[in-house]
Amino acid sequence: MTSADNDLERRAIDLVEAALCVDAAQRKAFIEDAAGDDDRLRQRALAILRAGADNQRSLQTGGGLADAMSEAMPYEIGGFKIEREIGRGGMGAVYLARRPGADFDHAVAIKVVRSAASVRLLERLRFERRTLAQLKHPNIAQMYDGGETPDGEPYFVMEYAPGAPLHLHLKNNAPSLMARLDIFSNICASVAYAHKNLVIHRDLAPSNILITDEGNVKLIDFGIAQSLEEEDDALASALTMTEGYGAPERLKGAPASTITDVYSLGVILRELIEGQSAPRPADLAAIAAKASASQPEERYPTVDALMADLNAYREGRAVSAVDKGWPYEAVRFAGRRKFAVGAGVLAAIAVIASSVIMSVLYIRTDAAEERALRRFDEARALAAFMIFDIYDDVTQLDGSLTVREKIVSTSLDYLDALSATPESSAALRVEIARGYQRLAEVAGNPGSVNLGRRAEASELLAKAAEQIEFARTSSDANAEALRAYATINRALGTLEWTSKGNFDKARENYAAAEAALSRLLKMPEAGIDDRVLDGAVSLGLSQSLRFLGEYEESIAQAQRGVAKLETLQEEHPNDFDTLFNLAHAYIYLGEAHTSKDMQADILPEASLSHFDKGVAMLRSLASAENAAPLTRAQYISGLLKRSFSACQIDYARAQGVDDLNKAEALTRSILDIEPDNDLFNERLSYILYVKSECQNKLGDVEAAIATAEDLLRRRQAQVAREPENPDYLEHLYRTHYLLADIAKQQGDWPAACAGFDHAEAAMKRVASLIDAPADYQKENLRNLEDLLHDCGSRNL
Amino acid sequence: MTVTDIPSDIIRRWRDGDSDARDRLFTILYNEFAAIASTLLRRQTAPVSLATSDLVNEAVIRIFNASDLEIVDRTHLLALSARVMRQVLLDAARRRNRQKRRGLIVTLSDAQGGAASGNADYEALERALVRLTAIDPERADIVEMRYFGGLTVEEIALIKDVSISTIKRKWEAARLWLKDALEHDISG
Numbered sequence: 009m010t011s012a013d014n015d016l017e018r019r020a021i022d023l024v025e026a027a028l029c030v031d032a033a034q035r036k037a038f039i040e041d042a043a044g045d046d047d048r049l050r051q052r053a054l055a056i057l058r059a060g061a062d063n064q065r066s067l068q069t070g071g072g073l074a075d076a077m078s079e080a081m082p083y084e085i086g087g088f089k090i091e092r093e094i095g096r097g098g099m100g101a102v103y104l105a106r107r108p109g110a111d112f113d114h115a116v117a118i119k120v121v122r123s124a125a126s127v128r129l130l131e132r133l134r135f136e137r138r139t140l141a142q143l144k145h146p147n148i149a150q151m152y153d154g155g156e157t158p159d160g161e162p163y164f165v166m167e168y169a170p171g172a173p174l175h176l177h178l179k180n181n182a183p184s185l186m187a188r189l190d191i192f193s194n195i196c197a198s199v200a201y202a203h204k205n206l207v208i209h210r211d212l213a214p215s216n217i218l219i220t221d222e223g224n225v226k227l228i229d230f231g232i233a234q235s236l237e238e239e240d241d242a243l244a245s246a247l248t249m250t251e252g253y254g255a256p257e258r259l260k261g262a263p264a265s266t267i268t269d270v271y272s273l274g275v276i277l278r279e280l281i282e283g284q285s286a287p288r289p290a291d292l293a294a295i296a297a298k299a300s301a302s303q304p305e306e307r308y309p310t311v312d313a314l315m316a317d318l319n320a321y322r323e324g325r326a327v328s329a330v331d332k333g334w335p336y337e338a339v340r341f342a343g344r345r346k347f348a349v350g351a352g353v354l355a356a357i358a359v360i361a362s363s364v365i366m367s368v369l370y371i372r373t374d375a376a377e378e379r380a381l382r383r384f385d386e387a388r389a390l391a392a393f394m395i396f397d398i399y400d401d402v403t404q405l406d407g408s409l410t411v412r413e414k415i416v417s418t419s420l421d422y423l424d425a426l427s428a429t430p431e432s433s434a435a436l437r438v439e440i441a442r443g444y445q446r447l448a449e450v451a452g453n454p455g456s457v458n459l460g461r462r463a464e465a466s467e468l469l470a471k472a473a474e475q476i477e478f479a480r481t482s483s484d485a486n487a488e489a490l491r492a493y494a495t496i497n498r499a500l501g502t503l504e505w506t507s508k509g510n511f512d513k514a515r516e517n518y519a520a521a522e523a524a525l526s527r528l529l530k531m532p533e534a535g536i537d538d539r540v541l542d543g544a545v546s547l548g549l550s551q552s553l554r555f556l557g558e559y560e561e562s563i564a565q566a567q568r569g570v571a572k573l574e575t576l577q578e579e580h581p582n583d584f585d586t587l588f589n590l591a592h593a594y595i596y597l598g599e600a601h602t603s604k605d606m607q608a609d610i611l612p613e614a615s616l617s618h619f620d621k622g623v624a625m626l627r628s629l630a631s632a633e634n635a636a637p638l639t640r641a642q643y644i645s646g647l648l649k650r651s652f653s654a655c656q657i658d659y660a661r662a663q664g665v666d667d668l669n670k671a672e673a674l675t676r677s678i679l680d681i682e683p684d685n686d687l688f689n690e691r692l693s694y695i696l697y698v699k700s701e702c703q704n705k706l707g708d709v710e711a712a713i714a715t716a717e718d719l720l721r722r723r724q725a726q727v728a729r730e731p732e733n734p735d736y737l738e739h740l741y742r743t744h745y746l747l748a749d750i751a752k753q754q755g756d757w758p759a760a761c762a763g764f765d766h767a768e769a770a771m772k773r774v775a776s777l778i779d780a781p782a783d784y785q786k787e788n789l790r791n792l793e794d795l796l797h798d799c800g801s802r803n804l
Numbered sequence: 805m806t807v808t809d810i811p812s813d814i815i816r817r818w819r820d821g822d823s824d825a826r827d828r829l830f831t832i833l834y835n836e837f838a839a840i841a842s843t844l845l846r847r848q849t850a851p852v853s854l855a856t857s858d859l860v861n862e863a864v865i866r867i868f869n870a871s872d873l874e875i876v877d878r879t880h881l882l883a884l885s886a887r888v889m890r891q892v893l894l895d896a897a898r899r900r901n902r903q904k905r906r907g908l909i910v911t912l913s914d915a916q917g918g919a920a921s922g923n924a925d926y927e928a929l930e931r932a933l934v935r936l937t938a939i940d941p942e943r944a945d946i947v948e949m950r951y952f953g954g955l956t957v958e959e960i961a962l963i964k965d966v967s968i969s970t971i972k973r974k975w976e977a978a979r980l981w982l983k984d985a986l987e988h989d990i991s992g
Contacts, residue, residue: 020981
């Protein structure tokens with residue numbers, strides 16, 4: 009660029025600037041006149057003036073940032089050519105797009121979610137798109153397709169419905185009250201339809217409700233918020249809920265549910281009736297107030313109930329919102345009352361459950377009718393929603409035990425009814441099996457936060473296994489069946505191992521799970537969860553082998569688990585489940601080394617480095633602000649396991665006691681909140697056992713006895729509750745033995761012999777309850793016989 | 805360095821021509837804006853109400869409160885903020901374009917893509933602005949303050965010590981020149 013060029017440009021701009029002072033119509037002539045015979049100046053000035061002729065809004069004042077944000081507008085997504093941006097919301101941008109070369113003009117709306125998406129989120133969104141694609145309703149913008157852009161951003165291809173969002177429609181057209189109620193009825197009908205298909209909207213607001221140019225209602229953005237919330241807790245309330253329309257309990261972390269959608273509908277109804285000139289009918293205000301009550305249990309339990317009341321009003325009948333004397337004016341937005349965890353969910357469950365069970369009973373009596381079949385499908389969908397979606401949401405809240413219990417009992421009724429139906433397709437069997445398995449998990453598999461009823465859990469898992477058994481032998485079992493089979497067998501293995509002490513059976517279950525997984529992992533449908541499960545199954549095998557005394561093989565399996573999970577960690581360094589299981593792999597490897605060395609009478613020093621790795625990982629996972637209760641439990645468990653080894657070693661014993669004190673304090677603080685949680689109660693008992701031993705080794709006999717007596721009371725209470733649980737009885741045996749052994753070391757033979765007597769009684773009971781006592785159990789009994797023989801010879 | 809670390813006399817030193825003080829202010833503002841801009845650009849979640857000028861003014865107010873500042877300094881600080889914002893957005897665009905090239909992503913690469921569709925191609929805009937600075941630094945300054953900093957014509961008039969109507973005319977003409985330059989940008 010020469011200075012002569014620059015000079016020309018400068019003169020051209022000056023000329024244009026002068027031309028801007030005259031009327032737009034005369035600017036061209038002004039320039040031509042002023043430029044005289046300077047052709048280059050004239051051409052440049054006119055070119056610059058023309059640049060503004062298209063009236064394009066560009067280079068707006070302060071537009072730098074906004075333009076930068078829209079710069080990333082893509083050219084093409086999923087075979088659709090992007091035409092322009094038509095909206096921008098909390099989670100990303102929406103574009104108008106067309107299929108190039110299509111025979112007919114097919115415009116779609118494509119929503120691109122700006123998110124640093126994890127593999128897990130993408131998998132979840134894929135699943136969700138399939139669910140949403142099945143929603144076919146005239147008032148719901150149809151979901152066609154979706155995927156991920158090459159940048160990894162998830163997108164949804166949806167029906168394009170030109171029109172105005174509800175609030176603008178109301179402002180521009182001022183529709184009559186009757187027209188407003190028609191709109192609201194259509195909104196309700198589509199939301200009710202979605203609820204029956206397992207989909208919660210989660211962000212119902214006027215901006216998500218379109219009135220098309222033809223005057224039809226179209227709801228957009230159904231359910232899309234869900235996966236994003238799960239992905240990013242920080243985003244949950246702030247970005248996926250439109251302010252003023254989200255239920256108040258959601259701000260406090262409660263999950264979205266059908267009842268939170270009811271709340272949003274209530275607010276929308278209120279705005280519909282307040283925003284028009286006709287007098288506000290009191291009945292309508294009452295309906296709106298009841299729907300948007302700040303207490304979830306005071307709202308309509310379902311959208312259908314809300315619609316029923318609305319129809320009653322329209323037909324001139326009495327509405328329930330007024331009948332029951334709802335203090336609607338006072339209730340509305342009354343505000344900051346304490347939210348009862350899960351109350352709204354409970355209300356929804358009760359209604360859903362009864363309709364589900366009714367439907368199932370109905371189909372059993374009248375199976376041939378098409379209508380019955382359709383209701384059957386709806387019922388299945390609803391039950392799955394209850395068992396999987398709601399329960400998952402609820403477990404994230406501390407102190408939600410009662411709600412969980414309610415979910416279990418209603419779901420179980422449903423599954424039993426479903427099992428007895430004549431239909432026997434593989435897909436249905438998989439679904440029933442998964443349902444039972446989930447309930448078992450809930451009821452008392454010690455591997456998850458649960459209600460602590462192992463006998464019930466065992467029964468449920470047996471039912472699940474029965475339904476899914478076909479997957480083992482069927483060569484055409486699909487990915488879903490294999491996944492269910494592996495999951496259920498792993499759960500069975502864990503139950504056999506931890507609750508029944510049947511390690512051989514546990515090993516068989518784990519091996520069966522592993523075989524199914526090796527088939528599944530070769531399929532394209534295999535995802536990260538399946539690989540994590542595969543690692544976890546190796547760990548289960550390692551644990552059962554350890555209890556069977558096959559230490560070398562136990563170490564080898566733990567190392568396989570470590571290797572699988574470390575590979576996965578390299579690919580997904582931030583995936584929680586991978587890290588969580590890898591931490592366990594290190595811990596289990598440490599335990600396998602400990603067992604091996606202890607058996608060979610060697611100090612378990614080799615285990616310490618593995619424990620250190622595992623405990624460090626668990627500590628960082630558990631210290632995350634939003635750490636789940638289970639993660640905290642497992643951190644405690646890691647501390648405990650390391651301390652067990654450390655207490656064997658003179659130089660590490662101080663560290664061991666330190667770990668134990670940390671673990672005990674953490675456990676007690678959690679039990680303060682949820683005193684009946686079996687998982688944490690179990691941990692506390694185990695901590696007390698190890699602590700007593702460690703204290704004894706340190707020479708603090710008095711403290712050791714006090715700790716052991718505390719433990720004995722806990723173990724006795726457990727056995728009183730489930731007298732035939734061999735696991736609990738074996739714990740009781742160990743505690744008696746612990747106390748007796750301390751006494752024996754002190755030369756207090758009368759106390760020792762009384763203790764050994766109790767221990768023997770407990771162990772004999774264990775032996776009578778299990779099919780075949782393991783070698784170590786027989787050894788324990790022989791040992792006790794010898795000790796009691798000594799006592800006999802002392803006349804005690 | 806954050807706003808709270810600002811020495812109270814930094815604005816005075818900057819106004820007195822202390823280039824070290826200017827660089828420190830630049831760094832502080834850069835960090836402030838870059839953090840906000842990267843969040844917004846990544847998530848594309850800017851609330852509609854959050855305009856560039858709010859962002860810039862917010863930062864200036866924070867610096868203002870943290871330092872011993874006269875009212876007249878505020879406008880100079882706003883001008884500096886505009887320059888910082890330009891740099892932040894340019895860096896972000898370069899980063900994004902590098903990533904796209906690496907991933908072989910085709911987005912808006914056709915010649916008319918940039919200004920014609922209402923989107924700014926920042927690297928092209930930067931080239932045009934650099935050229936405008938060579939042609940007429942005063943107009944380039946005005947564009948920077950107005951487009952990147954969201955300054956009002958009154959504020960710019962105060963800084964440039966000319967009439968408001970002059971600023972308005974210069975801004976309009978400079979905009980037209982830039983649009984023309986962006987439409988004929990061939991080095992992209």
